[in-house]
Amino acid sequence: MTSGSQPSAREATPCAPADVIEHIRRVPDSFRVFTVTEELTWRFYQLPPSLLEQLLDEGLPVRTGADGLTFDRKDLENLSLALRTSSPQLSGLRLMAAALAAGESGTGPVRTVELTARCYDPSHPGDCRFELLPGVRSSPEVMDLQTLARNRHRVRLRLRGRPPVRLSFGGMKTDLLDFLPRTRFHHLPADLASDLGFMRETGLADCRLACRYLVARGEECGVLIRPASGLFVSRPFSAVHSWVEVFQDDEWLPADPFFLTALARWGLIDGADWPADRSPTGVCWKVSSLYEEPLVSDRRHRAPVSLLTR
Structure with a gap:
């Protein structure tokens, strides 16, 4: 494809x-x-x-x-x-593009991420109440997790790596061939990140909105597909990210056709080496099966986080 x-x-x-x-x-x-x-x-x-x-x-x-x-x-x-x-x-984005090659080995890269949360609103009364997303602790990629302070955690990961895998996408392949060329990556406000009508009208989407479209269309086409969110792990800083997983060869594999297409359009990866149907193993750390979920909350509000990565 x-x-x-x-x-x-x-x-x-x-x-x-x-x-x-x-x-x-x-x-x-x-x-x-x-x-x-x-x-x-x-x-x-x-x-x-x-x-x-x-x-x-x-x-x-x-x-x-x-x-x-x-x-x-x-x-x-x-x-x-x-x-x-x-x-x-x-x-x-250059760092994210460079990180893709690290997942091609059979063992997968080992990375250490320091999550440092900040107050969601310094004007709120009382102390901050930071809570780490449960999926961070239960993730199978986590080798070690240390709490350094109430707002700081150090996570050592072994990300899954493997040789290049091409995904079939089953009955939604034709939809992808139409969707990817006409939809452009665009940083969107949170209130538009779930509005598929906005995407269809404007041709603009971010990773969260593209993920929603791919899951909805895949389900309509009978494809075993589900959302995933967490981190795109790159050094020296990781990024919060959303992608999808498809069931192929008896396992769930990460798929990110929208973002790979965007990176190729920007000239940051070679589209021949990283086509839209290639699985980006070795960079995606899944911590939630939702379209997006905060890594750290403060009084149940999303807390901004920095993600220093080694």
Whole structure:
């Protein structure tokens, strides 16, 4: 199976600003939170003033207040990725692409992840009450788990590795050949990450939304498929991620056709080596069978976490 034209591992040419803004404007303003200052657009997203002015002329959503211009974080993440700026977003994706090769061995890589949680809302009364997701403790990949502080845990993992495996996807293969070329990766606000109608209307999805589509369509086609969430394990920082699992050869195997296609489009992996139907073993640490679940909660709210990985 192929997913349209798959580029080699040569980073893609930046998109034209007008095209990026057109995609960004497909997300309604009601989902935006304008908190990022103009200064931070350069410091964290590497958008220089001259480029920012051009983007504003093209229609980049913005709010003007007493403290100057403010922008939506998701918009800036999408801009920095599409325009290929030297931002943390692009650097993180390069690390994820590099990690894929580590899972090709038969034994699988050993990694240590330090999960450090932060308060979900510093203004809440009383102390934080951090709770680690039960799936972290019960995961079969965990070799050792140490609690370093109430908000810090060190987890030693042996991830499953194996030689390259191609997945059949059964009766949904035709759907994938249609879905993958017409659907673009786009960082989405949480309230849109389960809205399949939004995806069908705009052609935009993140990993959470693509996962929902793949499970729903797979079930309709009679494919044994289920959601999975946890970490995409890469050094020096892992990333929270969602993917699917398909049942093949008497076992559940990770499948991530949407994200592999996105990495190939960005030129971060070779699409010939990593086609959409290849199982990405050795990088996915599953801690939940839901579409998404927080690794650490604080008073039952999602706690932000850093994921230092060695």
